[in-house]
Amino acid sequence: MYTLASEISCARTDYGMVLLDEVKGRYWTLNPTGTLVLDSLLGEGRPADAVAALMQEFNAEENVMAADVHSVIDDLVSAGILVQAMTDGGTRTGG
Numbered sequence: 001m002y003t004l005a006s007e008i009s010c011a012r013t014d015y016g017m018v019l020l021d022e023v024k025g026r027y028w029t030l031n032p033t034g035t036l037v038l039d040s041l042l043g044e045g046r047p048a049d050a051v052a053a054l055m056q057e058f059n060a061e062e063n064v065m066a067a068d069v070h071s072v073i074d075d076l077v078s079a080g081i082l083v084q085a086m087t088d089g090g091t092r093t094g095g
Contacts, residue, residue: 001045001085002073006080019081028079033057047073048091052065 007023014020016035021026030038036057040050047069054065076082 002041002082003085005058005080005083021080028081037069045085
């Protein structure tokens with residue numbers, strides 16, 4: 001399962017989502033596709049769920065959607081936005 005890093009806040013926009021690192025003062029924007037991936041990861045926490053959500057939304061092959069999901073995860077983890085939750089309630093960084 002994934003969660004947002006504790007210093008990240010988010011706001012929905014007409015075009016997707018804006019994420020703000022309140023400590024570093026950096027922000028990112030997600031388009032509707034990126035927002036769908038993030039919502040799926042935060043809701044279910046599994047990349048497969050994000051792939052399924054994209055496949056419902058778009059007419060594309062599963063391997064293409066899976067590559068896109070993993071790319072978004074890698075980018076969000078690298079930026080310090082997304083962290084992988086541990087089952088004991090703690091969190092650790094990584095993907």
